[in-house]
Amino acid sequence: MxxxxxxxxxxxxxxxxxxxxxxxxxxxxxxxxxxxxxxxxxxxxxxxxxxxxxxxxxxxxxxxxxxxxxxxxxxxxxxxxxFYRKRRLKRIVFSQLPEGLEPLISELADPQKIFDNTLLKQKIKQVFNKLTPHYAQTLKLKYVEGRSVAEIAEMLSISFKSAESVLFRARKAFVKLYIEG
Missing domain, CATH: 1.10.1740.10 (RNA polymerase sigma factor, region 2, helix turn helix motif)
Structure with missing residues (x-):
């Protein structure tokens, strides 16, 4: 032995x-x-x-x-x-890149060949379903519809600073739920 x-x-x-x-x-x-x-x-x-x-x-x-x-x-x-996937995801989601949410995460997955697009779309939908409706709406306005922070503030009838704060918290919640899987 x-x-x-x-x-x-x-x-x-x-x-x-x-x-x-x-x-x-x-x-x-x-x-x-x-x-x-x-x-x-x-x-x-x-x-x-x-x-x-x-x-x-x-x-x-x-x-x-x-x-x-x-x-x-x-x-x-x-x-x-x-470790690198989680770190990269946090950096991407917390950034203020003007592109949509799905391409940001796809960019993470493609080099490592971790997820195919279908699985990625499913995971994003699952995460959005777990978010509070307010956070999901805010992220969709920003990343799916491409709205500016000022437009989001106006649509939600809140101040610009409040809209920035909601976006920050929504991104943070998204990252947490995405990582938890």
């Missing part, structure tokens, strides 16, 4: 010492792997922790077709992709 197989066996049988050993053996390897792809040390450590935790949650799924280190790096790579 290899060292990794034995460690995995102990992890599956909830050996507390195995968790500590697993963490000591793989945490620095993962941090070094992630550090090459993520600039922030705090984000690097968080992704490493998320990776180790994700492995521990799904350890039963590990088939042994590759080394445990390779498997962990694969999980970490997926976490890194998620």
């Amino acid at each position: 290899s060292e990794d197989t034995e460690l995995l066996h102990r992890l599956l049988h909830r050996d507390k010492g195995a968790v500590r050993e697993f963490y000591q053996k793989y945490s620095m390897r993962l941090i070094n792997f992630i550090r090459k792809r993520i600039a922030s040390e705090q984000d690097t450590e968080e992704i490493a922790q998320d990776t180790l935790f994700a492995f521990l949650e799904g350890a039963r799924d590990f088939t042994g077709r590759c080394s445990l280190n390779t498997y962990l790096c694969s999980i970490a790579n997926n976490k890194i992709v998620d």
Whole structure:
């Protein structure tokens, strides 16, 4: 029985010492792997922790077709992709770009080949259905109809500053719901 197989066996049988050993053996390897792809040390450590935790949650799924280190790096790579996707989505949605909402998110998805257009449209519709009617209306006016903040303020009978504030909160709610999936 290899060292990794034995460690995995102990992890599956909830050996507390195995968790500590697993963490000591793989945490620095993962941090070094992630550090090459993520600039922030705090984000690097968080992704490493998320990776180790994700492995521990799904350890039963590990088939042994590759080394445990390779498997962990694969999980970490997926976490890194998620990190950049979420970061890019926040930047796009919080920006004041004049284009529609759907093209903004499509721009995010296309390079990574994560979603096809049909799935993306469905997800956007689902998020809009979860938003409060006021936020959904405000975002549709801005990004679907292309209205200016001044026009939105006039249509909603609120001040320009109030319209900016509502748009900010609506974007924030949209991002949160989109990320939560």
